[in-house]
Each structure stands twice: as structure tokens, then as C-alpha cells.
Amino acid sequence: MGEQDPRRRTMTRRRLLGSSAAAVGAVGAGAGIYGVADSAERTEAVTGTETVAWDGPRQAGIATAPPQAHAIFVGLDLLPKVGAAELTGIMKVWTADIARLTQGRPALADTEPELAAAPARLTVTVGYGPGVFVALDRPEVAPPLPAFAIDRLDPAYTGADLALQVCADDPVTVAHAVRVLVKNVRSLVTVRWMQRGFRRARGAETPGTTMRNLMGQVDGTTNPEAGTADFDSLVWDDGTDRPWMREGTTMVLRRIRIELDTWDELDRPGRELSVGRTLSTGAPLTGAYESDEPDFSATDRNGIPVIPPSAHIARARHTHAGERIFRRVYNYDDPPAPGQVSNSGLLFVSFQRDITTQFLPIQRRLDEFDALNEWTTPVGSAVFVIPPGVGSGSYIGEGLFGR
């Protein structure tokens, strides 16, 4: 039986034609470039087959552009027995898993290998929280953030010894990678939190336009552009203070709840004055296009500033070029608490060479005053050192642990 199955004949013909999948391995990553990968066994569209290099001087998932559609941020705590030797073990396991999964290959001893088949630009970024440096007896390297008056932090979303930022354009790929990475080190860590974020689907973005958050605002304007010298100097450590941090960076992850119910009661002019931008275009109130520089000195005919000094963009504005950060944010939208309609917000994620000189001055200004604070509440906060990248024969954090 089955020899008469026309589909089976098709499969055989495809096999005879040979696999052209290898040629499709490296495809253009630009928006709007689509095609069909023909393999011996099946046909896949390109969103699933795109890959991002796992190795190199810097970790992936930071300059990777555009940011992938889906992310899970995992915060892990070390069990008391974990020291430098066990951390090295975790890093070796993760490095091997990351090298395989990001390239569409099953992890070692992967119990669901078929789920690894669509890398979908998977990246995994590993970070070290204050607890790692306490375990290494070097707590001064990565102190936790100071407290801010606006914070209403839930311990369930705050702090962690280790972080994984797992991003891909496919949510099954992200779920599988997180499962593999966490279960393979479960004898040494516990899960403190998992936070799921999303942006527009791959193929549904508006190229060249900044993502909108669930308040409807563009979120990420004036970001330094990946690959430029400006970006590099703002994000990557040059190793001057600590040689093992060369090409590393730091990550701030803050969970910002949006009070959508009261935000929705505010009219559009009120919203635009709070943000300092026109909602429809994202342009500053003094300009016509999103990329226009805001003019904070402009006044209307009554002498009133066009952009209120309390507007978010006025408060968040850097006071000098070195004070900037790179934002790579995700939306979150979780089931609401009883009696509520929504539980939505922003996973604010920023990368910067130095938290103290780049992130903190901005955050202190927003803490002091920001018109948007009425509709946003920080409910989680964590900081991590992102060590440099890795190559074949080495492992993540080798420069820190391997001495």
C-alpha cells in the first residue's frame, strides 16, 4: 500500500531533485525580502529560517536589528552552593546550547529536537546580576539600582542573579529555547521570574518607523543606530577598567505598568502634551517628522513653551551626548487581575556601557518629575552585566570565570 499515494510520489521526486535548502541558509535579513526555502522534505517561508550569528566579539540580541518579534526574559537565582566552578559549568552548557539552537539545530540531548528546526533569528543574551559578583566576592562590580520614589516594585519581577534574554521571530522557538536553557541547569538555579514581551510580527513592522507601545506612542525614537560609531561608543565597553568586559555592556530591565484605564480617559491633546510628541506621527510638538529634533525653547504666541518642560521627552532628554542609552523595548500584555480589564505595559530594556553615567541621570530626572508618571508605574527592576561574546572553543564569561 502507499505506492499509489500521489503525495508520496511527490516526496520522492523532491528527493530526486535534491536539497536546495543549504543555499537558502543565509538569506537577506532586510524587511520585505521574502522567499521560499525548498528543502528535500518540506517548504518553509523565510521568517523561520533566518539565523543570527551566535559567535563574535559581542553577544547577539543587542545590536540585532530589527529587534525580534518575541522575547522571554528569564531571571534566575543561584542556589547557595553555586560558586565560580558551578557558574563556569552553567556557562559551558549554555554556550553549547546557544551555538546549536540559534543555528536551527537541536540542543545536545534535546528531548524535542523537532521544535529546534525554525531558528527564526533566535538570539540568547546572557547577563550577570549582582548575585554573581557577590558569589565571586566582587560586589562592587555590579551594584543593584538605587531606589526611586516612583517605584512600586514587586519582588516577583525584581532582581535576579542571572538573566537570559531569549528573542526570536517565532514564539514556539522562544518557548523551546527557554525550556532547554533553564532545564539544563535546574540543579544549580531557581526561576525567579519569566517575562514575555512582544513587538509587531516579522513582516508586520513598518520599516524605518519606531515601534508603538500599547499606549499608542512611538517608543524608541532618537535611539543610536546599531553599527554606527556612535552606538558602539555608547553601548560597548572598551575594557579600560576591566579587561574581561571589553565588548561587553550592561542591561537594565524595568517592568513599567501602563495605567491604560486612566490613560484612555485623557484626550489626545492631553496625551500629546504629556509625551511632547504628536501621537499620529511621533514628531515632537515643534516638528513635523519623528526624527525632527525637538525645540525645547519654542514658545507659542502667548510665550508658553510648545513642549511643556514636564513632558516626557523634555525630562528624558540627555544633557550631553555621552548620557544616551540604547533602548530595545518590548510590550507585555498579561491576563488582568480580578475586576480589571487589562494588565499591560512595557518591558523597558536598555543597554549602555555605564549605568552610572548614562542610565542613572536620565532615570533620576524622570523620577523627580515626568508628566507620564501619572499613567506609568515601575513594578519590576533588575540590572545585569552583559559579558562579551564568545567563539568556538570558548564559553560565555570565560574572561571573568576562567582565571
Add this chain to the structure above:
Amino acid sequence: MGEQDPRRRTMTRRRLLGSSAAAVGAVGAGAGIYGVADSAERTEAVTGTETVAWDGPRQAGIATAPPQAHAIFVGLDLLPKVGAAELTGIMKVWTADIARLTQGRPALADTEPELAAAPARLTVTVGYGPGVFVALDRPEVAPPLPAFAIDRLDPAYTGADLALQVCADDPVTVAHAVRVLVKNVRSLVTVRWMQRGFRRARGAETPGTTMRNLMGQVDGTTNPEAGTADFDSLVWDDGTDRPWMREGTTMVLRRIRIELDTWDELDRPGRELSVGRTLSTGAPLTGAYESDEPDFSATDRNGIPVIPPSAHIARARHTHAGERIFRRVYNYDDPPAPGQVSNSGLLFVSFQRDITTQFLPIQRRLDEFDALNEWTTPVGSAVFVIPPGVGSGSYIGEGLFGR
């Protein structure tokens, strides 16, 4: 300033060239058909711009194929004051919102209109739980499911008076639609649950191949094919018993937790015997291809059945052609409970003309025995009547409420 902005000149040139977006409004929905929509203001890839008709004799989101990548299922309870008049009001509001949002237009009084711009095959399917028919004094129309021995139901995921199945290929689109639909009727309902599900991203599916769940199995083989007479007779009500149900159907939503930790301890032969299929291909153990008919009478040389009688596919197998259902399942993957690594499973969703004669016999056999039961636990369950579709000038459920 700004007149020298080269990008601004580009925008103006685009405006002068005029909008060709309208011509791209109706695009091929088949897998692998991609393109770029050029509009006056921006360029979008097709995943965001595809639309599904909101009107017609049957509700969308059932025969819509392939199933969209993202879904949120919302269970709502009616406040005590709600009767037929208020239900009619809810249906009119939802019908107007659905007509606009699914076509990429902001809802009436949409407070975040920019988030409606990417319909991404958005569909909204409305269902009526037992509570609606109690409110109408007709409880016999939609009784709840009987209890099953395998069930460990959490009230937080069980039952509901009204259901929304909101599906799209973009997670921002889904979040925005759910927010709009729920908040616009919040004076009449409370949220009982929201359950988020996902499949492979649009463009990362393997066309012609069934989705894999997070156990790594293909899930949905032998499904009747949308658009065939077979599908139509299994899914759509012919109105014989209740004229207002003509072209309606019923939906079963069961939240099935996967015990991934113990499942991962089982070797591949053990998994394949539990399911009755080869994991890599999805073929029955008696066949070579996923679509091969399983041969439950085949034995090995020792006379032992190749597919164990306790295997999932043997127990789930229909005993006659009319006993089949249409499955449209989603994965879920939520943050784990303290001390756990995963909280994953399946949002089992089935549509069938008659729950009693199609769904229940299958479910009773699985409840009695199914080798997979050791690794799966139903933790939520709800049933809904899906009323027929709607056109301009009418509203969802008009045949039921409008008399």
C-alpha cells in the same frame, strides 16, 4: 530648518507618486505569497496587511486557514442585571468593533487608533456559554460539559458566560483588539479568564504540515479540511433543530497542562508508543507518512499490536465518520510556578456541529483510558455556542436575541 532633510524629500516624493496601497488591500492569503505594500506614508510587509472578511453566513476564525499565529481566548461573565436587551447591546457594540478592527480601521472612539493599522488576518469569534441561555431562560440549549475523571479543573480557567476568540498573525493587533472589545462592554461583564496561545509565526510554518505542540508531537492530523463538504457537515449547523443556529457551530475549549518534566524523562520509543505515531514524521507507527491511515489491526511477528490499543491515536479514533471534530489548537507557555521550570500546555479548541454526538464520545474514551493521560492534565474547560455570521445591518446573535 528641516527643508534640507533628505528623508522629508523622500516622503514628499512618495506623496507625489500617490498611494498604491488600495491595490494591495486584497492579497493572496496562501502560504509563501509575500510582497511589499507601498503606501503614501510607509512601506509594510504583507503579514500586517492581510485581512479576513468579517461578514458572511458563518463567523470567521473557524475555517480561517492556516490558523493565525496568535490567539487570546477571553471568558467573560455577565453581571446579574444583564438580560436579552443588554446582551443585544453588547452584540451591537462588538459587531461594529469587529467590522472595523478586522479591516484595519480603528474601532469607534478607539483611544489608540494607530494600533489598528495592521489587521494581520484578525478574526474575532463570539461564543455563548451556558450562562447566556440561563439568562434567556433556555438552559437546555447549552448545558456545561459533564465531569471527567481525568479533570483537575481550576475555576480560574473553567466556564464563562461569553467567549471571544481573537486571532491574528500579530500579537500587538490581538492585544489591541482584546482591549477594545472588553473595555467597551465593561459595565455589563467581568473578565473570568484570558488565555494566550500561539502557533508558529506567519512565515515560519511548514506549509502542508501539521503544527507541533510543545511535547514535540504533530497535533491536528486527520482534521477535516476547511471548505470541503466533509468539513461543512461536521462543523456547521443546518438549522433543523433551531433555525437561529443555521451556519452556527459549537466550541470546546480545554486547557491541557503538559507535564513536560516527566515527559522529557520518557525515551523516544516510549513516547511514540504512547502517541501511536513516529515523532519525527508524525506518521502512524504502521505507516510512513503523516497522512497514512493507521492500521490498528497490524501486529509484529510476536503478534503484538504495532499501535498499542492504549495509544492516544487508538483511543481518540472516531468509531464512525460522523463522530469527528475540527481541532484548531494553540500552545500556551506561561511563567512557571515557584520551584518549577515550565508551565506549558495546549489550548485544545474544537469546533463541531453537535458536542453530544461528536465531541463527547471521543472525550469519554480518552477519559476512560489514554496512554498520554500520564503526561497531560485538563486544568480548564468551557463550552460555547457559536452563533452564525453577520452582515451589514445586522448584528451577531440577532437570530437569537432579536425576536
